Each structure stands twice: as C-alpha cells, then as structure tokens.
Amino acid sequence: MADSEPQRPCGRLAPSPTGYLHLGNARSFLLAWLQMRNMGGRIILRIEDLDTQRAAPNAAEQIVRDLRWLGLDWDNQLTSDYFQSNRFPLYQQALATLQERGLLYPCFCSRKELRSIASAPHGADGPIYPGTCRQLTHAQQQQRSQEKSPAFRFKVCPGTVVEQHDEVAGLQREELGQTTGDFIVARADGVVSYQLAVVVDDIAMGVTHVLRGDDLLGSAPRQILLHRTFGATPPSFAHVPLMLGDDGVRLAKRHGAVALRELRESGVAAQQLIGWLAWSCGMIDRPEPTTATELISEFSLRTIPREATRLDASALSFFASR
Ligand SMILES: [Zn+2]
Incomplete structure (x- = not known):
C-alpha cells in the first residue's frame, strides 16, 4: 500500500459463542462500533469459537440476533471464513513460521508440574x-x-x-519476562492459543483498532509482540472498563436478567438499552432512549469512565420499570 494512502480504519466485534450476550458485552460492542463509525471505518464481525468444546449450539445466530437488535451492523458477510474454528490452517501456517525462525519450543510440563511452580511470582495469566x-x-x-x-x-x-499507549487505559509498559515468561501459542491438543489466533486474524483482516473489555488488557503486550514478530504494525488498543454486578463481580446469570435476550423478551426496547449504555459511558446526560446511529457523532473515547460500572439495584429497576 502506498504511503499516501493510509489504511482505512478497521475495527472488529469478536464475540465468543459461549453464552448469550449480556449488558457488559453490549456496551463494549456498542463502543467498538461507534469508534469505527465515528472514524468512517469498517467493522468486522468475527466469531471466536476456537474452543469448539465450549461453543454453545446456535450461539452465533443468537449473537447476530442480539447485535442486530441493538442496531449494530458490520461490513463483512458472516461466512465460514469469519469463524475461528474454520481458520486452523492459517494458524498452523503461523506456527510453522515461528517454528522455522526458532521462536518456539515444545513444553511437556503437566498441569500438576505447572501448579507446583505456582508458588513462583504470578503475572497476567497466572x-x-x-x-x-x-x-x-x-x-x-x-x-x-x-x-x-x-x-x-x-x-x-x-x-x-x-510499551504502548492504550487509548483508554493510558500508557502501559510491561516486561514480559516479569509477567508471563515464555507463553503458550499452541496447546497440547493442537488448538492454538487465543493470543496467536487473534493476531493472525487481525493481521489477515486488516484490523487497525481494537476496542474491548479491560479484562483483556493483560493480553495486549503478548499480542503486540506477536504482531511485531510477524512484521505487522499492531493495532491501536482501547481497553474499556467492564460492567460488574452489584457485588463487584463480573456480570453473570446470578445478577438477574442481564442477558440481552431476557431484556428483549421482558419488553425492554433496544433504544432504552442503548440510551442507558450511552449514559453509563458519559455520552449523554440522561438515560433517554436513542439509537446507536444517533450516537455516532457523540462518540468520544474521552467520556468513557475509567472505572468499572456497577450494575446496582437502580440500574436493574430502570430496566424492570420499562
Ligand atoms: Zn514445560
């Protein structure tokens, strides 16, 4: 690509089909979508079903339905090429490239052996x-x-x-030897790691911007290192705070009706939900109904709160009262 033609911004919605989308997922996807639409960029929907064992049947269709209900769209056809479970040959190629360059080695440690070193210092992933x-x-x-x-x-x-400047979390600096050490890129059962798969996919799909929940902040340095190893420019990262239950724990079923499907079925309108999510991110002053499209011009990374949002009783009653 010529220098005079900068690459068109491209973001992605990358859900794992392990369950129904909930309010927290919805907020991160809304923000990722708004960031790209605000920049005039493209957005890709990719289903991260690497772990086919954990993929719930029909979950991908349910995700598509939830995203459409929210009023989000994407610029690719969701063909089999956008399901990670169909991209294993590409990942194998990437592994072979790393292998040829002497950057991989086999690890025979059992879980038990790894646990016995668990007294060692812990990093991002254990x-x-x-x-x-x-x-x-x-x-x-x-x-x-x-x-x-x-x-x-x-x-x-x-x-x-x-070292990287995260667009929401700020300057991040990590010495990988102090946080993860040599990290796994392929499991013993042959399934490649999440870290490798997303890097291979983001490079292949031309992704320039990654906006996602900050539970993944700790994996960004490994992904950046892999991008550079493959000679690619890492995307710009923005890790947004999660939405938590009123107990401060990541949203789950026990926090009540937080799945989009449940909200929809209980009569909550998508516009009400979008309005509430936008308000929780400081985009609008009051949780009034609105649409994703109407928010495009309002979007700014600067208004996004730096701390997790707790879904307290008042939030739940907001939805219950609709
Ligand atoms: Zn080992």
Missing part, C-alpha cells in the same frame, strides 16, 4: 513460566514427544519490554 522446557536438548525433546504431545511456547527474549 504463574510466570520459568522456562523449564527451554533447556531440553533435541534428543530429550524427541524422547519426551513419544510419551506425550507437547504444548508450544513462544520464546520471550530476556528484557523484552512492550
């Missing part, structure tokens, strides 16, 4: 891997492969620091 299997000789790798199939880890060079 204990920092101490590099046990990095030392194995080729002969030892061959021998152990006969007993069990290994996972594969990405070698993090000592001293690797990833």
